[in-house]
Amino acid sequence: MTMKSALTVPPLAEQPLNDPRVNRASIGRLVREFYAKLRKNERLGPIFARAITGDWEPHLEKMTDFWCSVILKTGDYHGRPVPAHVKLKDVTEADFDIWLAMFGKTAAELFAPETAAVFIDRAERIATSLKLAMFFRLDPPQQAAAG
Numbered sequence: 574m575t576m577k578s579a580l581t582v583p584p585l586a587e588q589p590l591n592d593p594r595v596n597r598a599s600i601g602r603l604v605r606e607f608y609a610k611l612r613k614n615e616r617l618g619p620i621f622a623r624a625i626t627g628d629w630e631p632h633l634e635k636m637t638d639f640w641c642s643v644i645l646k647t648g649d650y651h652g653r654p655v656p657a658h659v660k661l662k663d664v665t666e667a668d669f670d671i672w673l674a675m676f677g678k679t680a681a682e683l684f685a686p687e688t689a690a691v692f693i694d695r696a697e698r699i700a701t702s703l704k705l706a707m708f709f710r711l712d713p714p715q716q717a718a719a720g
C-alpha cells in the first residue's frame with residue numbers, strides 16, 4: 574500500500590457497517606424498542622414526556638434517520654443534536670449512564686455482538702460530546718461580574 578492510498582482510506586467510523594442484517598428496517602426496530610423502554614424508565618420517561626408532548630412518530634423517524642446516518646452513512650439526518658440537548662436543563666450526567674445502558678441492552682437484544690458493539694461505541698462517543706457541550710465549563714459562571 575502506498576502512502577497516498579493509505580491517506581485516502583477513511584477511518585473506520587466513516588465507513589458504513591458491513592452487516593447485511595443492518596438496514597433501515599432493523600435500525601427502525603432498534604429505535605422503536607429503545608424509546609419504548611426509555612419512555613417507561615422512571616427517571617428518563619418524564620424528561621422525554623415533557624420534551625415530546627405530541628406525536629412520537631416524527632421523533633422516531635428522525636432518530637431512525639440519525640442512526641442510519643451514523644451506522645450506514647446514508648446522510649439521511651440533517652438535525653442539530655447539541656442545541657436539542659443543551660436546552661434540557663433537568664438532564665444530568667448520570668442520566669447518560671441510564672440512556673447508554675438501555676441503548677446497549679436493546680442493541681444486544683437485536684444484533685449480533687460485534688454489530689451491537691459498533692452501535693454502542695458510536696453512542697458512547699456521541700454521548701461524550703453531548704455531555705461536553707451540556708456540562709463542561711472552562712470558567713466558573715460569571716455571576717459576580719453581572720451583579
Ligand code: HEM
Binds near residue numbers: 653697
Ligand atoms: C440522558 C440522555 C439523553 C436525553 C435525556 C435525551 C433527550 C432528548 C430529547 C428530549 C430530545 C428531543 C428534543 C426535541 O425535539 O426538542 C432528543 C433529541 C435527540 N437526541 Fe437525545 N437525549 C439523550 C442522549 C442522547 C444520545 C446519547 C444521543 C446520541 C447517541 C442522542 C441523540 C439525539 C438526537 C440525534 C436527537 C434529535 C435532535 C434534532 O435533530 O432535533 N440523545 N434527545
